Amino acid sequence: MQLRIDKYLADMGIGTRSEVKQYIRKKQVQVNGVYPKGPEQKIVPNQDSITFQGKAISYIEMEYFMLNKPAGCVSATTDAKHKTVLDYIDTKKRKDLFPVGRLDIDTEGLLLITNDGALAHELLSPKKHVAKTYYAKVEGCVTSEDVVQFEKGVDIGEERLTLPAELKILKVSPEDISEIELTIMEGKFHQVKRMFEAVGKKVVYLKRISMGNLILDENLQPGEYRKLTAEEIEKIQMKR
Incomplete structure (x- = not known):
C-alpha cells in the first residue's frame, strides 16, 4: 500500500492536509532521511522511515x-x-x-x-441483530410478567413491537428499586428506557456491559x- 506523504501525516494527527503541506515546504518532514519533493510524494507505510521535526512517525491503520x-x-x-x-x-x-x-x-x-x-x-x-446487554436500576418492582412481556416484544410506540429481549431480575429492594440485566437485539432510540416505561416503570440508572462478543x-x-x-x-x- 502506498500513501501520499501529506495524507500519511494527516492520518496520524500531525495536522490538516494543508498544515502538513506547510510543514513539508518548511522542511520539517523527512522520508528516509531526505526531504520529500512535495506533499504528493508516495511512501510505503511502515517500510519507509518518516520523521516530523526529527521525531519518527509510525503508521497505524486501525485503532x-x-x-x-x-x-x-x-x-x-x-x-x-x-x-x-x-x-x-x-x-x-x-x-x-x-x-x-x-x-x-x-x-x-x-x-x-x-x-x-x-x-x-x-x-x-x-439486519445483524447484535446482542447488547445492559445493567439497570429501575423504579418499580420488575416482575416475572415483565420478563414474559419483554420476551414477546414490547409496544414502544412504533410500527412493530420490539424484538424479543431477555430480561433477568437480579434484585428488588424493599423500596421497590429493581436491579436487572436486559439483553436486546436492536438499538432503537432510548430503547431500554422506553421498554420499561411501556410496563409502567422508570430507569434511573443504565450501564451497557456488553456488545456482541x-x-x-x-x-x-x-x-x-x-x-x-x-x-x-x-x-x-x-x-x-
Missing part, C-alpha cells in the same frame, strides 16, 4: 479502544456544549476515530471507539479506557 463511558459526555466526535467520548482517548494516534453507536448522555458503560467503518457497520446494522472490562472506572487486545479484536471481527 480500537474500549471506553467505560461516564455520564455527562456525549457519544459524538465533536460537540459545542458537552465533552465528547473522544476527549477521553488521549493516546489516540488517528484523527478519524468515532464511537460505534451511541449511549445517552446519562448512560454509562461499554463503548467501542475505532476508525474501522466496516466493523462498525457489522455491529450496528439492524465485547465485554466491558470491570477494571475500567467511568472515564477510563484501554486498547482492545488482539484476542478481543479477533472476536468482534469473527462474523465479518
